[in-house]
Structures are given as structure tokens and as C-alpha cells.
Amino acid sequence: MENIFQIWDRIGRKTPFAVRRVNWSNQFYTVVEQIECEQMPYGKAFGYPTEAGIYTNHYQYDKNWRKEKRIPCDGCYQWFLVENTDISTYKKAIPTLEKDSRDSYYMLSSHVNFGMYKGKTVDDIFFTNPNYIEWAINNLACFILDEKTINYLHSIKSNFRFKEETIENNSKKLKLWEQSISSQKIENIKSDSQNT
Numbered sequence: 001m002e003n004i005f006q007i008w009d010r011i012g013r014k015t016p017f018a019v020r021r022v023n024w025s026n027q028f029y030t031v032v033e034q035i036e037c038e039q040m041p042y043g044k045a046f047g048y049p050t051e052a053g054i055y056t057n058h059y060q061y062d063k064n065w066r067k068e069k070r071i072p073c074d075g076c077y078q079w080f081l082v083e084n085t086d087i088s089t090y091k092k093a094i095p096t097l098e099k100d101s102r103d104s105y106y107m108l109s110s111h112v113n114f115g116m117y118k119g120k121t122v123d124d125i126f127f128t129n130p131n132y133i134e135w136a137i138n139n140l141a142c143f144i145l146d147e148k149t150i151n152y153l154h155s156i157k158s159n160f161r162f163k164e165e166t167i168e169n170n171s172k173k174l175k176l177w178e179q180s181i182s183s184q185k186i187e188n189i190k191s192d193s194q195n196t
Contacts, residue, residue: 004045004074007081008035016047018082021073027052029082030071031090045074050090060156066123105144105174108152114140126153130160137162137170144173 002010004019011017013035020029030049037043046069049058059065062072106112108123117125117132122145126133133153136143145153150170154162 001077002079003041003077004032004071004079005035005037005041005043007079008032008037008045009040011081016087018050018085018087019079020082021076022078022080028056028058029085031087032071033069042075045071047071048090053086053089055090060127066127105146105177106149107146108149112136112143114142122149122153126156130157134162134166137166137173141173144177145170147171147174 001022007019008015008017015035016031016033018029018031020026028049028051030047032045032047034046035043036046048069049056051058059072062070064070065072106122109121111119111121112125113119115132115136117129120128122133130153133145137145137150150162150167154167
């Protein structure tokens with residue numbers, strides 16, 4: 001067995017590539033997107049866990065993964081290369097596109113630009129204090145989670161569930177936001193056609 005850095009070196013130091021731990025079943029593997037390696041055979045490997053080629057939350061337990069997507073146990077000698085695997089599909093289920101503007105909704109990796117957690121991501125805040133996320137949904141007009149993110153957060157912690165009222169409030173705000181964006185696009189089209 002090898003660690004992730006040895007595999008990366010053996011395949012010509014190219015990314016992305018897929019790896020699996022020896023004790024994982026065949027449907028699980030990790031897509032390695034980036035390597036930082038100053039001295040072989042150790043460094044930092046970054047990427048996403050998958051199940052049957054689709055992103056899974058397998059690494060949510062790990063603070064370093066939640067913070068910077070560093071793969072846990074990347075230096076352990078328990079990895080092997082997964083060849084002939086389609087690694088182009090795993091990102092479709094990742095609810096982590098960045099959003100830092102107040103005129104949009106928040107996603108998992110969005111940085112909050114208000115309050116006591118200013119500068120932190122939704123993901124980090126949720127794992128520290130899920131009640132704050134619930135409070136923000138119910139009390140701040142500018143705080144809206146996209147549907148994938150709220151569903152993901154609602155299911156990730158066994159000891160926390162959003163109240164039904166919170167889910168409904170978020171859905172209403174998201175629908176209003178989508179309607180305002182549609183209206184804005186129509187106005188832009190009208191304006192553009194009048195100027196030509």
C-alpha cells in the first residue's frame with residue numbers, strides 16, 4: 001500500500017485522480033484535486049469523498065476537511081489508486097459554490113458577512129452552532145439557504161433538525177428571491193431591446 005503522495009508521484013504528479021482506502025468497499029473513493037508536497041512522501045492532499053461517483057459527506061467529521069477540503073489520513077499507507085473511474089461526475093452533488101454577495105442565497109461554503117460569525121462559512125457555523133443558522137433564517141431577510149444546502153444541513157447532524165417553520169420560511173424567501181431575479185432579467189431584456 002501507498003500514501004496519497006506516493007500514488008500522485010507514481011502517476012506523474014497529475015491531478016485529479018481517484019483513490020480508495022484498503023478497508024473501503026468498491027463504491028467508495030476519494031477524488032484528489034490538489035496536492036501540496038514540499039518533501040516526499042508527505043504533504044497535504046485536497047479533494048472530495050464519493051459514493052458511486054457522486055459526492056458524499058463522508059469527511060464531514062473532520063475539521064480540516066470542512067475548513068479546507070484536506071483529505072483525512074492522506075499520509076497513511078492505506079491507499080491505492082482507483083483506475084478507470086469517471087471522476088467528472090462527483091461535483092454535481094456538491095452544495096458548495098461560493099456566494100459572498102447579499103443579493104443572492106447562501107450555500108455551504110458561503111462566507112457570512114454579518115454578526116458574531118462574520119467571515120466564517122455556513123458549514124463551519126452550522127457545525128459550531130446550528131441554532132445560529134436557524135435563527136438567521138428566521139430573523140434576517142438577507143439570509144437564505146439554497147435548497148440543496150438546507151436539505152444537506154437538515155440531514156447531516158443526528159442531534160439537530162431544523163424546525164418545520166424554519167424550512168418553510170427559507171422556502172418562501174428563496175421563492176421570493178427567485179421571482180425578483182426573474183423580474184430583474186425581464187426588465188434588463190426590455191431595457192436592452194429599447195436601446196437597440
